[in-house]
Amino acid sequence: MKIFEPERGESLRMYSLRVLRENIITTEFEPGVMLYEKEIATALNVSRSPVREALAELSQFQLIEILPQRGSRVALIDMDLVNEAVFFRTTMEVAIVKLTCTMASEKDLSDLEEILKLQEFYLQNFSKDKFMELDNQFHYSLFKICNKLQCYNMVSKMGAHFDRIRNLSLHVVKDLKLVQDHRDIFHAIKDRDPKKAEEMIRKHLSRIQLDEKEIRKTYPQYFKN
Amino acid sequence: MKIFEPERGESLRMYSLRVLRENIITTEFEPGVMLYEKEIATALNVSRSPVREALAELSQFQLIEILPQRGSRVALIDMDLVNEAVFFRTTMEVAIVKLTCTMASEKDLSDLEEILKLQEFYLQNFSKDKFMELDNQFHYSLFKICNKLQCYNMVSKMGAHFDRIRNLSLHVVKDLKLVQDHRDIFHAIKDRDPKKAEEMIRKHLSRIQLDEKEIRKTYPQYFKN
DNA sequence: GTCAACTAGTATACTAGTATAATAATTTTA
DNA sequence: TAAAATTATTATACTAGTATACTAGTTGAC
Known part of the structure; x- marks a missing residue:
C-alpha cells in the first residue's frame, strides 16, 4: 500500500479517500482483494470512521464492493x-x-x-x-x-x-x-x-x-x- | 419533518438517507435551512453517524451544503x-x-x-x-x-x-x-x-x-x- | 453421507464520548 | 468609539467501544 502524507487543511476523510483511490487505480490494491477498515486506519494513522466514509464513497461508483459486516472488496475489473x-x-x-x-x-x-x-x-x-x-x-x-x-x-x-x-x-x-x-x-x-x-x-x-x-x-x- | 419507519433489512444509514432526501425534495425541509446531525438523529431515533453519512452522500450532489464544524444547510434552489x-x-x-x-x-x-x-x-x-x-x-x-x-x-x-x-x-x-x-x-x-x-x-x-x-x-x- | 441447527470467530454498523474548529459574544486597547 | 484580542459557545470531525450480523466450521439427526 502506497501511503502519502495528509495535506494541510485536508480532512482525514478526504485524505483517506485520496489514498484509497490512488491505490486502487494504480492497482497497488489488486482487483478482488479484501480491504479492512481497521488495517487501513492503522496504516494511515487515523480512526476507522474516516476510512469507512471513504470506502462508502468509493462504493457509490462501484470501485469498492461493501460486503455488510464482512469487509470491503476492491472491485474486479468489469x-x-x-x-x-x-x-x-x-x-x-x-x-x-x-x-x-x-x-x-x-x-x-x-x-x-x-x-x-x-x-x-x-x-x-x-x-x-x-x-x-x-x-x-x-x-x-x-x-x-x-x-x-x-x-x-x-x-x-x-x-x-x-x-x-x-x-x-x-x-x-x-x-x-x-x-x-x-x-x-x-x-x-x-x-x-x-x-x-x-x-x-x-x-x-x-x-x-x-x-x-x-x-x-x-x-x-x-x-x- | 416527515418521519417514516425504517424498512425491514434497511440499514440505518439508508434509512436516514431516504428520510432526508424525501424531506428535501418535498421542501418539507425548506431550501436554506440549517440541519443538525444531533436533532435529526434524535428525531429518527438513531445515532449521529448514520445521519452524518447520509448528509455526506447528499452533499455529493449538492443537495446539502456542509459547513465544516458548523452544520449542514439544505441547498438553495440553484x-x-x-x-x-x-x-x-x-x-x-x-x-x-x-x-x-x-x-x-x-x-x-x-x-x-x-x-x-x-x-x-x-x-x-x-x-x-x-x-x-x-x-x-x-x-x-x-x-x-x-x-x-x-x-x-x-x-x-x-x-x-x-x-x-x-x-x-x-x-x-x-x-x-x-x-x-x-x-x-x-x-x-x-x-x-x-x-x-x-x-x-x-x-x-x-x-x-x-x-x-x-x-x-x-x-x-x-x-x- | 447429507443437511440443518448451532456455535465460534470476526469485521462491520452503530453508539457515544472527546477534541477541534468555526462563530459569536465579550473584553481590552488605542 | 471602533478595531483587535480574548473567551465562550456550539456543532462537527474524529476516536474508540459495543452490538450485530455474516461466515465457516462443527455437531447431530435422519
Missing part, C-alpha cells in the same frame, strides 16, 4: 462497467463540446489556447505530470465554459474505471497526438463548428486504448467476467 | 444546477434511447409494452403512486436494456434538483400526455428508428415544467440567485 464509463464520457463530452461552440467567449478561447501552449511546452520538456494535469485542465475547461461542472465531476468519478485498466495497458498513446487533438478541437470551437468539434472529440476519446486481451492473459484473476 | 440536471438527463436519455433502437431484443420490447399497458391501467384507475412508479420503471428499463445502469443511477441522483422545484410547480403535466409520449418512444424503438426516438424523448423530457417565475414570487428566499 469490462461492461469500463465500457459504460467510456460511453458516459463520450456522450457527455460530445454534448459539451457542441455547446462550447456556441457558448465560448473570446476570453474562454484565449484561456483554452493558453492551456494548449503550456501543454506544448511541457511536452517538449518531458514533464509528464504537468502534461497530464494540463490535459485534465483542457477537458475541465470545456465543462466550465458551459457551466456544467457537476457533469464534469461525474465524468471524472466514473473515469476511475478506465484509468485503472489504462494503467495496466502496454501501448500508450503518444502525447503528441493528444496535443494535436486538443488543437483540432480548439479550432473547431473557434470556428463555431459543432459537427467538426464532435468529430474531433470522438476521435480524441477513441484513443483511450485498453489492451484488454493482453492484460487478461497476464492477470486473468483481475477480471469479473 | 437554477443553474437545475438546468444542468435537465441537460444531463436529456443528453443521457437521448443517447440511451438511440442505443435502445439497436439493442432492444424482442423480449425487451414486450417488457416495455407490459409497462405501458399497466400504466394505462393505473391511469384510468387514478392510482398516482403506482403510475409514477411505472413512469420511473419505463425510463429505468431503457437504461437497463443498454446495460447502462450506473448512468441511470447518476441521472436519478441529479434528478433530485428538478424533482424539488417541480414539487413546487403549479401547472402539472397531464399524465395522459406522458403515457402517450411513452407509447411514441416505444414505437420508435420498435421501428428501430433512432431519429424518431430522439425526437420523441426530447419532446417527452421538455415537458418537465418548472414554473420558476411564479415560485420565485411566492418563495424568493428559496433561490440562490
